[in-house]
Amino acid sequence: xxxxxxxxxxxxAIERHTITWGDAAVRAPLRAIAERPxxxxxxxxxxVAGFTANVLLxxxxxxxxxxxxxxxxxxxxxxxxxxxxxxxxxxxxxxAMRQAAAAARRAGTPWVLDPVAxxxxxxxxxxxxxxxxxxxxxxxxxxxxxxxxxxxxxAGGRGVDSLAASEQAIEAAAGLARRIGGAVAVxxxxxxxxxxxxxxxxxxxxxLMTRVTGVGCALGAVMAACVAVADPLEAAASASAxxxxxxxxxxxxxPGPGSFAVGLLDVLCELAxxx
Amino acid sequence: xxxxxxxxxxxxAIERHTITWGDAAVRAPLRAIAERPxxxxxxxxxxVAGFTANVLLxxxxxxxxxxxxxxxxxxxxxxxxxxxxxxxxxxxxxxAMRQAAAAARRAGTPWVLDPVAxxxxxxxxxxxxxxxxxxxxxxxxxxxxxxxxxxxxxAGGRGVDSLAASEQAIEAAAGLARRIGGAVAVxxxxxxxxxxxxxxxxxxxxxLMTRVTGVGCALGAVMAACVAVADPLEAAASASAxxxxxxxxxxxxxPGPGSFAVGLLDVLCELAxxx
Amino acid sequence: xxxxxxxxxxxxAIERHTITWGDAAVRAPLRAIAERPxxxxxxxxxxVAGFTANVLLxxxxxxxxxxxxxxxxxxxxxxxxxxxxxxxxxxxxxxAMRQAAAAARRAGTPWVLDPVAxxxxxxxxxxxxxxxxxxxxxxxxxxxxxxxxxxxxxAGGRGVDSLAASEQAIEAAAGLARRIGGAVAVxxxxxxxxxxxxxxxxxxxxxLMTRVTGVGCALGAVMAACVAVADPLEAAASASAxxxxxxxxxxxxxPGPGSFAVGLLDVLCELAxxx
Numbered sequence: 076x077x078x079x080x081x082x083x084x085x086x087x088a089i090e091r092h093t094i095t096w097g098d099a100a101v102r103a104p105l106r107a108i109a110e111r112p113x114x115x116x117x118x119x120x121x122x123v124a125g126f127t128a129n130v131l132l133x134x135x136x137x138x139x140x141x142x143x144x145x146x147x148x149x150x151x152x153x154x155x156x157x158x159x160x161x162x163x164x165x166x167x168x169x170x171a172m173r174q175a176a177a178a179a180r181r182a183g184t185p186w187v188l189d190p191v192a193x194x195x196x197x198x199x200x201x202x203x204x205x206x207x208x209x210x211x212x213x214x215x216x217x218x219x220x221x222x223x224x225x226x227x228x229x230a231g232g233r234g235v236d237s238l239a240a241s242e243q244a245i246e247a248a249a250g251l252a253r254r255i256g257g258a259v260a261v262x263x264x265x266x267x268x269x270x271x272x273x274x275x276x277x278x279x280x281x282x283l284m285t286r287v288t289g290v291g292c293a294l295g296a297v298m299a300a301c302v303a304v305a306d307p308l309e310a311a312a313s314a315s316a317x318x319x320x321x322x323x324x325x326x327x328x329x330p331g332p333g334s335f336a337v338g339l340l341d342v343l344c345e346l347a348x349x350x
Numbered sequence: 351x352x353x354x355x356x357x358x359x360x361x362x363a364i365e366r367h368t369i370t371w372g373d374a375a376v377r378a379p380l381r382a383i384a385e386r387p388x389x390x391x392x393x394x395x396x397x398v399a400g401f402t403a404n405v406l407l408x409x410x411x412x413x414x415x416x417x418x419x420x421x422x423x424x425x426x427x428x429x430x431x432x433x434x435x436x437x438x439x440x441x442x443x444x445x446a447m448r449q450a451a452a453a454a455r456r457a458g459t460p461w462v463l464d465p466v467a468x469x470x471x472x473x474x475x476x477x478x479x480x481x482x483x484x485x486x487x488x489x490x491x492x493x494x495x496x497x498x499x500x501x502x503x504x505a506g507g508r509g510v511d512s513l514a515a516s517e518q519a520i521e522a523a524a525g526l527a528r529r530i531g532g533a534v535a536v537x538x539x540x541x542x543x544x545x546x547x548x549x550x551x552x553x554x555x556x557x558l559m560t561r562v563t564g565v566g567c568a569l570g571a572v573m574a575a576c577v578a579v580a581d582p583l584e585a586a587a588s589a590s591a592x593x594x595x596x597x598x599x600x601x602x603x604x605p606g607p608g609s610f611a612v613g614l615l616d617v618l619c620e621l622a623x624x625x
Numbered sequence: 626x627x628x629x630x631x632x633x634x635x636x637x638a639i640e641r642h643t644i645t646w647g648d649a650a651v652r653a654p655l656r657a658i659a660e661r662p663x664x665x666x667x668x669x670x671x672x673v674a675g676f677t678a679n680v681l682l683x684x685x686x687x688x689x690x691x692x693x694x695x696x697x698x699x700x701x702x703x704x705x706x707x708x709x710x711x712x713x714x715x716x717x718x719x720x721a722m723r724q725a726a727a728a729a730r731r732a733g734t735p736w737v738l739d740p741v742a743x744x745x746x747x748x749x750x751x752x753x754x755x756x757x758x759x760x761x762x763x764x765x766x767x768x769x770x771x772x773x774x775x776x777x778x779x780a781g782g783r784g785v786d787s788l789a790a791s792e793q794a795i796e797a798a799a800g801l802a803r804r805i806g807g808a809v810a811v812x813x814x815x816x817x818x819x820x821x822x823x824x825x826x827x828x829x830x831x832x833l834m835t836r837v838t839g840v841g842c843a844l845g846a847v848m849a850a851c852v853a854v855a856d857p858l859e860a861a862a863s864a865s866a867x868x869x870x871x872x873x874x875x876x877x878x879x880p881g882p883g884s885f886a887v888g889l890l891d892v893l894c895e896l897a898x899x900x
Binding site for chain 3: 395396397398399400401437438439440441442467470471472473474560561562563564605606607608609611612
Binding site: 126162192195285333 | 425
């Protein structure tokens with residue numbers, strides 16, 4: 076790993092490591108995905124479902140979107156990993172999510188929670204708190220979502236934009252990670268990932284990533300693919316570093332958000348296939 | 351404004367003005383959006399949700415899709431503007447739409463109604479008539495949808511294609527605009543906008559815009575973003591002129607509908623960011 | 626037709642014909658669509674709805690997505706053709722699908738069934754078996770889906786990937802085609818189509834088609850557009866040959882799945898418009 080730092084936090088020190096796609100260890104989960112494609116059960120929102128599936132296909136994983144209360148539990152049990160993204164809820168989808176999370180816990184299917192807009196809307200904040208009890212391996216969100224979910228209330232998000240910087244959220248993230256026994260990823264200009272003992276810093280990316288819908292949601296889906304083949308913190312780091320590198324590369328030649336989104340899929344496919 | 355004309359209609363004269371993106375006043379709402387991004391609550395259909403979000407992000411607005419009956423009222427009250435597009439309905443979504451429209455009325459959130467396929471299907475015609483009572487600031491549709499909504503029955507639309515030319519619908523549109531105290535936009539080869547006293551004519555665009563799904567729906571979403579910062583007729587004109595200019599520009603170099611849709615996002619971003 | 630072969634199967638011989646887009650007869654349904662656009666009622670999933678609509682617009686058809694139980698029966702009766710794709714189900718959508726299939730049967734609207742992930746999930750296998758009673762003109766799926774639907778149970782699909790090769794499924798497909806009195810399309814590296822008496826072989830395509838979500842689903846939608854103007858086997862062949870040719874052409878210049886998907890829409894539009 077390229078760089079190390081440490082700081083004191085609460086009663087103990089949390090080590091910091093900067094991670095990039097250039098580190099061979101970071102690329103290992105993507106190689107494992109290419110060799111044996113995991114089946115990723117995605118329960119995500121109507122806005123980004125297509126883009127998410129295309130991102131998973133680009134990296135060589137097998138996406139399947141199943142959000143039916145009559146099917147989600149059965150499918151979560153046979154899938155390699157599960158993503159639950161709270162973007163667009165409905166009573167039917169919420170029931171399906173509860174069943175999938177419970178089935179994943181029972182079957183040992185690792186799963187990722189993306190608490191979209193938690194903190195901004197009371198109903199989904201309660202749902203997210205409830206789903207946490209089923210032990211997601213990874214929680215991925217922006218700073219205000221993570222702080223809200225950790226119970227800090229300080230965020231007051233106004234929807235899907237983060238009003239709090241990632242740095243402010245890192246202590247809340249570390250506490251949440253220890254509580255779930257997994258990893259928490261705070262997305263922002265710099266992604267910060269933690270398992271409660273370490274903090275990984277992922278630089279890179281490009282501002283155009285915030286001008287395309289679903290980049291963050293798709294990152295959560297790639298974390299789910301990676302957690303089928305790696306431990307939570309390693310999975311989150313691999314996915315984040317891939318996106319940071321792909322975002323930078325795709326932005327080099329693209330004049331705007333439309334062509335950037337197209338190029339991002341091309342670059343993700345190319346990077347994921349490079350040993 | 352580049353050109354003026356007047357004609358006699360019913361008991362009074364409705365002035366006509368031709369509007370283009372070249373008019374500085376037309377660009378003012380987009381500048382305001384770039385400076386302080388409005389949060390646009392979109393209740394739209396599963397076909398175009400992703401494209402709509404990408405269009406809003408391209409112009410610098412903040413989209414959030416919330417269509418849950420347990421959340422839509424709360425969110426409509428805190429959003430800067432609301433879009434209700436009837437494209438793909440369900441009992442759950444209809445409940446959510448009713449609550450959002452009512453909450454928007456109470457909270458003073460301006461909102462846009464896009465009555466997709468009203469006239470072709472009895473059920474949604476009743477829903478649209480009901481939602482009208484909550485006072486949308488703008489109604490945007492094609493000629494047959496607007497005529498049906500205004501109660502003219504002459505349209506007999508067969509789905510989402512307009513069978514009636516915009517010109518035929520303009521009197522119905524003017525009456526509807528006076529009834530809601532807002533603006534009505536009739537999309538077609540030439541867009542016609544009216545607040546019941548004036549008619550704005552927006553030339554431009556390109557036939558490729560009809561070969562990409564969601565261009566009209568996304569136009570309604572941009573009208574919602576604009577009506578957060580401008581009065582209804584001005585908002586509708588700004589959005590329509592932006593789309594007409596962007597469609598023309600994007601069509602210049604694109605060989606087909608796939609690359610045109612990508613280029614349209616790039617051009618919308620560029621035009622919206624140009625003072 | 627370019628090539629012929631025959632083989633013995635059960636009590637009779639099933640002729641084999643290889644079909645390509647170069648055959649003028651294969652292009653006839655697309656010409657008919659361009660001249661008088663059919664209204665294609667699509668009940669499809671949240672992942673591919675946008676791409677499906679864009680493919681139908683690219684070939685000159687008129688898509689309309691209606692999946693509301695309060696509307697689907699009425700709309701299926703007035704549409705030129707109907708697609709039912711089981712990708713993302715919900716109790717509401719299932720009710721709407723049952724009503725649409727029944728209304729299509731009564732009104733004589735030809736329809737296409739795409740039994741996504743049937744065999745992998747018990748609930749949708751029962752739904753698909755039930756919908757079969759309403760007589761789809763075409764069933765399109767991968768080998769494991771078709772074998773499951775035909776009652777062979779041998780497939781054990783693990784979601785949307787086909788574990789059984791098309792060749793293994795062809796006898797099951799022929800039996801299913803005779804049972805519905807229509808055509809069955811088995812998608813794979815080579816598409817195999819049958820009406821129970823003949824087998825059409827469609828070579829071509831490109832592996833990138835499996836790295837873009839919704840290509841198979843959109844193929845089912847194009848079969849629906851074609852079956853509005855042609856008999857089931859002819860319609861399936863026309864759509865499959867179009868996709869095989871477009872996939873090959875689009876892959877020639879595209880570096881990855883993002884740009885390939887965009888190019889596929891451009892090429893579909895160009896090929897469909899070429900006499």
